[in-house]
Amino acid sequence: MKHIGKLLVLALGMALTAVTETQAAAKPNILHIVADDLGWKDVGFNGATDIKTPNLDALASGGAKFSQFYTQSMCTPTRAALMTGRYPFRYGLQTIVIPGPAGYGLDTTEHLLPQCLKDAGYTTAIIGKWHLGHADIKYWPRQRGFDYQYGAMIGELDYYTHSDAGVLDWFRNNQPVKEEGYTTQLIGNDAVKYIGEQSADKPFYLYLTFNAPHTPYQAPQEYIDRFKNIKEPTRRTYAGMVSCLDDEIGRVISALDKKGLRENTLIIFHSDNGGTKNAMFAGQMTDLSKVVLPCDNGPYRDGKGSLFEGGSRVAACANWPGHIKPQTVDGIIHAVDLYPTFAALAGASTAKCKPLDGVNVWDTISKGKESPRTELVYNVEPFRGAVRQGDWKMIWRTLIPTSVDLYNLADDPYEQNNVASKHPLKIHAMQARLNELGKESAKPLALMYVAKVGLAHGKPNMASPDGKQPAAEPVHGHSITDEGVGEKDIHAEQK
Numbered sequence: 001m002k003h004i005g006k007l008l009v010l011a012l013g014m015a016l017t018a019v020t021e022t023q024a025a026a027k028p029n030i031l032h033i034v035a036d037d038l039g040w041k042d043v044g045f046n047g048a049t050d051i052k053t054p055n056l057d058a059l060a061s062g063g064a065k066f067s068q069f070y071t072q073s074m075c076t077p078t079r080a081a082l083m084t085g086r087y088p089f090r091y092g093l094q095t096i097v098i099p100g101p102a103g104y105g106l107d108t109t110e111h112l113l114p115q116c117l118k119d120a121g122y123t124t125a126i127i128g129k130w131h132l133g134h135a136d137i138k139y140w141p142r143q144r145g146f147d148y149q150y151g152a153m154i155g156e157l158d159y160y161t162h163s164d165a166g167v168l169d170w171f172r173n174n175q176p177v178k179e180e181g182y183t184t185q186l187i188g189n190d191a192v193k194y195i196g197e198q199s200a201d202k203p204f205y206l207y208l209t210f211n212a213p214h215t216p217y218q219a220p221q222e223y224i225d226r227f228k229n230i231k232e233p234t235r236r237t238y239a240g241m242v243s244c245l246d247d248e249i250g251r252v253i254s255a256l257d258k259k260g261l262r263e264n265t266l267i268i269f270h271s272d273n274g275g276t277k278n279a280m281f282a283g284q285m286t287d288l289s290k291v292v293l294p295c296d297n298g299p300y301r302d303g304k305g306s307l308f309e310g311g312s313r314v315a316a317c318a319n320w321p322g323h324i325k326p327q328t329v330d331g332i333i334h335a336v337d338l339y340p341t342f343a344a345l346a347g348a349s350t351a352k353c354k355p356l357d358g359v360n361v362w363d364t365i366s367k368g369k370e371s372p373r374t375e376l377v378y379n380v381e382p383f384r385g386a387v388r389q390g391d392w393k394m395i396w397r398t399l400i401p402t403s404v405d406l407y408n409l410a411d412d413p414y415e416q417n418n419v420a421s422k423h424p425l426k427i428h429a430m431q432a433r434l435n436e437l438g439k440e441s442a443k444p445l446a447l448m449y450v451a452k453v454g455l456a457h458g459k460p461n462m463a464s465p466d467g468k469q470p471a472a473e474p475v476h477g478h479s480i481t482d483e484g485v486g487e488k489d490i491h492a493e494q495k
């Protein structure tokens with residue numbers, strides 16, 4: 001009897017442990033780390049030899065290293081995809097980024113990831129860069145589901161003055177912050193502090209979005225000095241920026257360890273787009289006559305802003321001891337997939353979302369199973385689009401003169417051999433698909449803004465925290481996108 005009693009206690013104990021573990025696993029903390037304009041090959045785990053990233057390499061070797069992790073090809077569209085689980089062409093953020101002087105932002109009728117996770121009991125924080133609307137406070141992250149906010153509202157800022165064209169872009173909980181320091185280290189410090197304040201009782205979602213290594217190319221001298229072996233000066237500074245980023249990520253992971261939260265925290269890391277290869281997408285703070293663009297996307301063609309692989313196939317890995325099998329994962333994952341994947345892990349409902357483009361890819365991330373994703377839309381813009389179905393990828397430039405590229409990415413991942421002329425039926429079908437998506441598209445707000453104002457650079461139209469922000473630019477006026485682009489407009493006129 002005594003023996004049976006012991007067994008019962010043991011069984012009960014095991015059952016309780018199992019329940020506790022299930023509950024803990026059901027609501028993991030999510031540490032979502034985003035780098036900015038990082039080249040695919042500028043991390044050790046993808047083969048960088050001159051830049052050292054030991055902390056990221058350890059995450060990758062102890063977890064899933066992704067060979068086909070896709071984003072959009074620029075900041076705003078990727079961040080919008082992450083926050084909505086929906087492609088940015090659906091709400092007008094598919095073209096370039098939100099320019100500093102512009103007034104628009106991410107459609108406030110979208111139900112964002114932090115809102116979804118909050119409903120499931122999470123505490124939510126953004127530490128770093130937002131870039132989904134800055135000119136009206138209604139677009140700011142605290143108004144969109146983040147309990148805590150620290151960092152920049154726009155995209156490109158000076159690493160030391162934290163300003164863009166003389167306008168301060170550095171805030172904590174919507175209040176402007178003037179402080180000394182290098183943004184990468186300030187962001188790291190804040191994340192360490194934030195983690196120190198968390199407890200095992202309430203799960204957190206920390207969206208840790210470094211602005212490094214985006215332009216302007218600036219790094220602390222001690223970091224530049226680490227790379228005396230790199231002769232090209234911009235590459236040397238860039239290496240220092242990436243090295244500092246890696247150190248700060250290491251500090252954040254140590255903070256998790258110290259707090260005893262590491263075992264129940266999913267860490268996912270990725271860049272928001274490929275490294276910059278084209279001066280047109282290098283931002284406004286760098287004198288390009290004096291700079292050799294330093295990013296390396298390895299064998300992938302082109303970079304930021306492009307529909308070729310170098311624009312959107314990014315350095316990425318995920319790590320969660322005991323839950324993610326250490327291996328290279330080849331399944332296709334897109335930024336939109338993280339929303340439903342995180343929601344499923346958190347036990348959160350996506351019922352308030354508009355129809356998601358993302359799919360739950362947890363079994364691909366954790367076990368390396370085949371991805372449920374069979375199609376990937378790189379983008380749909382009035383002047384170009386690209387789609388991948390299985391291994392086939394088509395890029396269609398629709399402005400006259402039109403052109404079309406077709407690649408089989410299994411045979412030709414570096415897009416060297418355009419086989420469009422050999423596959424007219426495939427082209428026809430994929431163009432029909434892009435046209436169909438074009439009909440579902442919202443007009444690009446950036447195009448309408450740029451067409452109206454004529455330029456995208458200038459003084460930022462920053463909201464004031466008291467809500468007395470400058471009047472937002474009306475974005476629904478006439479624009480070049482009304483000029484017979486999209487059958488929707490033509491049909492509307494005929495009615």
Ligand SMILES: [Ca+2]
Binds near residue numbers: 037075272273
């Ligand atoms: Ca970026």
